[in-house]
Amino acid sequence: MLKNKAKALMLASLVAVTVITGCSKEASSSTERSLGSQVNHEIIGIDPGAGLMKQTAQAIEDYDLKEWKLVEGSSAAMTVALDKAYKDKKPIIVTGWTPHWMFAKYDLKYLSDPKGVFGKDEQIHTIVRNNLKKEAPSAYTMLDRFEWTPEEMAVVMSAIIDGKKPEEAASSWVKDNAGKVGGWVKDLSQEKGKKLKLAYVAWDSEIASTNVVKAVLEEKLGYKVEMLQVEAGPMWAGISDGSADAMVAAWLPTTHKDYFDKYAGKYEDLGPNLNGTKLGLVVPAYMNIESIADLNTK
Incomplete structure (x- = not known):
């Protein structure tokens, strides 16, 4: 009788352990699936022509994220989606870059990139059309001297x-930073009424920098500046065929590498105007994920 009771007790214990273990595994499996299911396995991207989108597509392939998809849109749509998710404390994964105002407004973090798909930190370069130095020497020299910091750019953004x-934000910054701006235009001749075209992509960083350059060229040197908002490919093509005069929006050596190589010899690279950029996948700091590789298990 006692033996039968002991056997029954042992059997009940084994069943309980099995049930608990099964539940634990089920809960663990549910947790692992939760991030992907909560965000519909979507990474919120920006405009399809951006180099950042190409790198993200490569990351999806290199990290074998078969269930994940990259959603095309715009930088504005991306930040709207981020703002909504952040306010509701919901998970979201976006394509991001620094400098960008969203890092000042929200507590965010980059997912680590152990495979190095997004490359090292980049620089933003100033690119001008060939012969600009001869045809608009003051503008050429000012653009060659133009350089500022991510912190200064963040003020305008x-x-x-x-x-x-x-244009108002840029003009205010130019006025408040007279010393720095003075160095860009020192000893340069006025070229009143001469027309210039600045090409740029609609990233918040490039909107800020291009408007600042426009303000300096107009207010300090007398140029009449037209801004051309285009995607990355047309921006480089415009400088290369002379339909645009300059841009201060070339992300190198990775993001715009294809265009840099494609149009080699058809433009002049004046070097970096800003150091300290970064690209990658970005999430709110409250999310329990640290690496792109973790997307395979979460």
């Missing part, structure tokens, strides 16, 4: 996000 028009 933040002002725009807070409601100022880009």
Whole structure:
């Protein structure tokens, strides 16, 4: 009788352990699936022509993220989606870059990239059409001297996000930084009424920098500047065929490498105007994920 009771007790214990273990595994499996299912296995991207999108597509392939998809859109649509998710404390994965105002507004983090798909930190270069030095020497020299920091750029970006028009934010920054701007235009001749075309992509960083350059060229050197908002490919093509004069929006050596190589010899690279950029996949700091590789298990 006692033996039968002991056997029954042992059997009940084994069943309980099995049930608990099964539940534990089920819960673990549910947790592992939760991030992907909560975000519909979507990475929120920007405009399809951006180099960042190409790198993200490569990351999906290199990290074998078969269930994941990259959603095309725009930088504005991406930040709207991020803002909504952040306010609701929901998970979201976006394509991101620094400098960008969203890092000042939200507590965010980059997912580590152990495979190095997004490359090392980049620089933003100034690119001008051939013969600009001869035809607009003051503009050429000012563009060659133009250089600022991510922190200075952030001031203009933040002002725009807070409601100022880009040209107003840029003009205010130029006025507040007279010493730095003075160095860019020192001893340069006025070229009143001469027309220039600046090409740029609609990234918040490039909107800020291009408007600042426009303000300096117009207010300090007398040029009449037209801004041409295009995607990355047409921006490089425009400089190369002379339909645009300059851009301060070339992300190198990785993001715009294809265009840099494709149009080699048809433009002049004046070097970096900003150091300290970064590209990658970005998530709110409250999310329990640290690496792109983790997307395979979460």
